[in-house]
Amino acid sequence: MRGSDTFTESLFSIKKLDDFVPATHPLRAIRAMVNDALSQLEDLFAGMYEDASKGGRPSIAPQKLLRAMLLQVLYSVRSERLLMEQVQYNLLFRWFIGLSMQDSVWVPTVFSKNRERLIEHDAVVAFFNEVLAQAERRDWLSQEHFSVDGTLIQAWASHKSFMPKDRGDSGGDGDGGDGGDFRGQPRSNDTHASKTDPDSRLYRKGKTASELRFIGHTLMENRNGLIVNAMVTQADGYAEREAAKAMIADARQANPEAPITLSADKGYDAAEFVAELQRLEVTPHVAQNTSGRRSAVPDEVAQADGYDLSMKCRKRIEQGFGWTKTIGQLRQVMVRGLKKVDQVFVLNVTAYNLVRMRSLGQLRLQAAG
Helix, strand or coil: CCCCCCCCCCCCCCCCHHHHCCCCCHHHHHHHHHHHHHHCCHHHHHHHCCHHHHCCCCCCCHHHHHHHHHHHHHCCCCCHHHHHHHHHHCHHHHHHHCCCCCCCCCCHHHHHHHHHHHHHCCHHHHHHHHHHHHHHHCCCCCCCEEEEEEEEEECCCCHHHEEECCCCCCCCCCCCCCCCCCCCCCCCCCCEEECCCCCCEEECCCCCCCEEEEEEEEEEECCCCCEEEEEEEECCCCHHHHHHHHHHHHHHHHCCCCCEEEEECHHHCCHHHHHHHHHCCEEEEECCCCCCCCCCCCHHHHCCCCHHHHHHHHHHHHHHHHHHHHCCCCCECCCCCHHHHHHHHHHHHHHHHHHHHHHHHHHHHHHHC
16 A cells, blocks of 8 residues: 655654664764763863853853864864754754754854854863873773874965065965966065965975965874874974974873883984984884985884884874864864864864774674673
8 A cells, every 4th residue: 555645743742862863873982972071171161151150141052062063073064054054953963962952053153153262272172181081091092102193284275365474465466466376486485474374384295286284293002093192283394203202202201111112104214303202212113214315213223023013003193184184174174373273183183083982992892792
């Protein structure tokens, strides 16, 4: 018998949002970890809204805001406006954020304005640290073996905004402004700057074209491939090694007695970098660059036990970069300024860690079963 094409709604519904989400849905494990991390940030959130306690309309709860920002990364939602549209009708999104079916969805501009408060108070960095603390409590982090690398992040600025520093905002022919033809004109970061995002730098690496960019850096522990430190710097030829020294110094400070190794690609094979690692008592498991010169990595280190294993493990760090650029928001950031780009980078790395931790939890349950 053919069914009839009718649509009838009940006046009342006794179902909860949780009833619509399958028990095995991957977001369930992630939401549990997110809520655990957010519960540790109550003091930070209270301090963020001290001035607002005098009156005015209630703002978006920072916990809901952070969950919504995570959804934007996890589901590759390209803008706040589209995110708010999907929250309007997507029950899964409402459940994850903590909105009931009757709650109104925020206006995109209000969402963006409240997000600025999180950036101002480094709430994203604190959230990253709390997620990492959960991994440490579950014994998923190596305290001894690390890998480091950097990736280029395209800035939200065009070539036409890259104009001479000694000119005003008005452009002209040949300076790259107002549609001027900048081809054939000598341009460098010493003489030019982007009017759209002054923190970005014109930079190229390898066979890539010169673009206005930042560099994102991560420090990965080698046991399970979780990111334990992340930061963004301006783009230059020394940024990767300088950031690596800062991040491994933090790891050394946290574990002053542990025997630490740091693996990296050939770009880190520089005498001053290896010397700094040795000063920190960190074994430099850096890929030897022997093309036309002598490697700064001692042969006895390259031939020691564990060096080859470090070379294999360090390649896993590229998985994080690939995920954040294909699933996340890092192929080209849609914010401007070094601090905002840094916060977006850390948020994307946090989402990557949560996805990995969910998988590690499933593997642990399978092993226990």
